[in-house]
Amino acid sequence: MAKRKQSKGSRGSNKNLSEEVIAKFQQRADVTATASGLLYRVIEQADGVVPGMQDNVKVHQRIKLGDGSVIDDTYKKGLPEEYAVSEAIEGLQEGFQLMNTGARFEFVIPPELAWGKRGNSGAIGPNAVMIVDVRLVAVE
Template identity: 45%
Template sequence: MRRHKEKGGSPNKKRKSGTARDSRAESEEFLKKNRSKADVIETASGLQYSIVDPGEGASPTEWSTVEVNQRILLVDGTVIKDTFRTPDRDRFTMEEAIPGLKEGLPMMKEGGRFRFVVPPDLAWGKRGAGNKIGPNAALVFDIRLERVND
């Protein structure tokens, strides 16, 4: 007698229904551990950062366009983007930035490098972004502010 395969795939595969809840728990655990590091500063909004290199140039305002090199990671270490390995920088207006970067980038000066840990509510929140960033995902940004254009 042949058995029919159940719809929905292998029972060993992780089901997507718990993904948002699991991601929220994983993000909260990562933020809690990161908060306890000696060099980490946390703002009132929950944005966490550490200063790798303070830089010496101009700081962006809410109306600036910035050029950055950045490595964006999920809290499990998955690399979403890494412009440090390419000849191209990312360029965007502060208005286009996610809330965590709108808050964090003005603390930086040109030439500076910070590590931001952005909680889900200051990133893409419940909706996520495409197929790379799931719902309720905290993100880690290793970011160098290359240039500020006003």
């Protein structure tokens, strides 16, 4: 019988790592928690437009997992990503609506607001926390 390809990390080890990352981040004085469990800190504030669910956003983002591995980094690539707020994972949908154009935030997104118990069958395993450094470049 062929062995199924496993996505990054096991359900149990990711859950433990996610809990550790979240607990450590929560201890920082500059971190805010929302009612949903999304954690964020403001790196740079701005006074531009705040996107809504129906808007498209252009963002620079560095997406890391709890173990520090980088999933995507548009800062390095030099090209921002563009997509609809409604297409983002739940944690980013909420996070974008806290930001103004030009702002840069760091989000710690618990698994239940990211890819959950199933992961995304690729680089993001089950129960994985995501750490996302986002600069909101534009709202369209």
